[in-house]
Amino acid sequence: MTAPGPAAPSPTTPPCASAASRTPASAWPDPWPAPAAAGPVRGTVRVPGSKSLTNRCLVLAAISAGPSVLHGVLRSRDTDLMRTALTALGARFEDRADGAVVVQPLPVGVPLEEPVAVDCGLAGTVMRFVPAVAALRPGTVVLDGDAGARVRPMAPLLDGLAQTGTRVEFLGAEGFLPVRLTTGEELGAEAAIDSSASSQFLSGLLLSAARRPAGLTLRHTGAQVPSPEHVAMTVQFLREHGVHVDTLEEGAWRVHPGAPAGVESAVEPDLSNAGPFLAAAAVTGGEVSVPDWPAATTQIGDRWRSILPAFGAEVSFTPDPTDDARGTLTVRGGVDEAGRPRIAGAGELAGTAELAPTAAALALLASGPTHLTGIGHLRGHETDRLAAIAAEAGRFGVRVEESADALAFPGSDSSGPLRPAEARTYHDHRMATFAAVVGLAVPGTAVQDVATTAKTLPDFPALWTALVGGEPAHDRPERDEVR
Template sequence: MTGIDTSSGGPAAAPWPAPSARAAVDATVSVPGSKSVTNRGLVLASLAAEPGWLRRPLRSRDTLLMADALRAMGVGIEEGADPDGGGEAWRVIPASLQGPASVDVGNAGTVMRFLPPVAALADGAVHFDGDPRAYERPLGAVIEALRALGARVEDGGRGRLPMTVYGGGALDGGAVSVDASASSQFVSALLLSGPRFNQGVEVRHTGAVLPSMPHIRMTVEMLRAAGASVDTPESGGEPGVWRVAPSALLGRDLVVEPDLSNAAPFLAAALVTGGRVTIPDWPAQTTQAGDALRGIFTAMGGSCELTGAGLTLTGTGRVRGIDADLHEVGELTPVIAAVAALADSESVLRGIAHLRLHETDRLAALAMELGELGCDVTETADGLRVRPRPLRGGVFRTYDDHRLATAAAVLGLVVDGVLVENVATTAKTLPDFPGLWTGMLGQTAPAPTAARRA
């Protein structure tokens, strides 16, 4: 296997004992705001011509890294209680973007890809650095696109972090070709800043089929809501080409939707225990990839009902295998794979080769960790083949990947003795996941137990 570090690296950290469900789950779980919407909203508000609000934003590692990076370039972001009630709200006050500045991207794809085009608009140098894994994640398409549009970027020829963008206070923009087959974020990154480029931007995708198209649709929808003129293939434009006209952006009052992808483990809990879970405020219409869970988990044996109270998923006590192309919703794969490992028949998860370039090599990691617990999992060229077998407890390594940690928690509901390594990594997009999880079960959060993989 390639792409993940399987060495022991010394004594294992104290893992989290995943709680078991002693009965069918019956709970209502309020999921925090969408990371994808929050970080796009922060970028657009920072580039607007007037102040704006983000209400019910997600407060997590990825979103705080985005906010701190924008502050470093001069944007005012005031955090506090919503003056109109209803939780937290952030006031975003645009400013003339300035360097020198230093940006810590952590391991957040949205920060490392969305902000270099913003930095090209700053007056001065902006240096980007991040976690060790961030050095391995692809960024070259954004770097080369910025150079083609007139920006100066110094990356030592790596096409990856660390790097410095030397902003000139403006960017000509215009037409650029990008192979975004490794990440739809390459397209979104250029579109988000496009209204501020002197000529706008025309992004032409030149590679294989784009993954995660719902995220590009989210970017387009949010741009239009902020006043931008966007031409897309779906609106009658040229296939594989997106155009954003130069314009001023409006300061919006944006209410952030719940993160539907982060609802995946909670809905899965209903499916694998034959119970019922309701997620309040599930939108009737959305561009979030997580909305696909309704169809996927129905195909795997559950039933869904969307009402004014939210989305309720009810399990039947039976979990079916699935043959699914997850190309557009790859971020859902870890939890779907965990559910598939508990099914009564084989599953084939296809169209997700790009997951090898995410927070970790998710395909290799899932094959390894599910296999260690007894499942028969085979990597394919573009996905996973999951053949359920009786599972046993053990340490489930997460490789600092939040979605692997939540997948492990799903397994722990029905498999005794599952220990989740570094459950704290879930704070990347889902603050206090252990508290939400045990609250769903009506339990007290268990203390970590020191253990080592046998």
């Protein structure tokens, strides 16, 4: 398959971004020179709140019976788009001086006074969560987004809404944005959809189901759900916040009606975004720690505990002495007899999901072969990630075998050393971090549009540069901890 074409330009800075919380995109050159590691990378990185959990918190708070207070929420383009969308539907947000966000819920069941327009940007959670929220207020809502959003699948979610009483009108290609949704006073209580292309279709319908007058019975009709952790995250999240959810059988749920009470809740760190920083230890034979790692979590990023050892790294978890619900995850990269970094081929790694781009960067640098399988659904993410990874690997001089749902990497023992390249990102934040990880071991690597990382991690270039530095770790003790 050929490389995906570049998407149309999209904003690089969230519309509600505060100058104190992020470095402006203009601070980074384009292309951005990815820093190469001059020695083992060592440091501690505190990653901000999870985007997946932040947007779930914002949705649930917006449909609750009373106000909520949210701590540790991520501020990024995706989460600001969610706030803007929920504000258009009647919710209100207040940023407190201590960093908490107070959410006043939208008036469920009250008709919209006029049609509402929602900009989804390139945020999958906005595209897939907001339509079901919009159905809770009778009226008309038009959703659109970036050019890249118009090629991301929406049909299963919209089919579920149509089954439950919302009129769906496609304003462009059928099954994609832009779309006009018109909901009346009556909402059905049963839907069956094939969510094989994205777990977000199920999560989007489940999140707001309790505010439907009769709740919702939802069934997945496909063979398997991609990223099942994300659906489990949604179900557990709802239960933790007082929503009655029954798992009827595998792939079927019953959400009982009832307005969740307003909550005071804290968002876990984004474990997926921790991946590139932890990978830096594996690439350089160094040591990187991430504090506040949850001892138990539904975040898919917890898979780093098993993925990184497959590449020869050592992973340890040290419980917090004051809070056994969290601790510090530390990764130590493998080294050979001479103390040089050693990245082993991982063999077959199944179901890396959204972690695949970072795993792919390690696979490019590994000595032996790696086969990432079960990731076909990534073709419907911000870009066709399988095609993008294969194309960028070729730019670094490595031929990666691409199949419908897998990528096979030969290993450097077979392909030889990588060559420097100017990597494309396709407006995909994880392709930007993929290139940054490769750049650790390939001096001269540059990254186009590194500001696209603002989607989920606005200050990634600053965090990355502070951790990697560019000079040997023992010469920069003041950078050993990145806050």
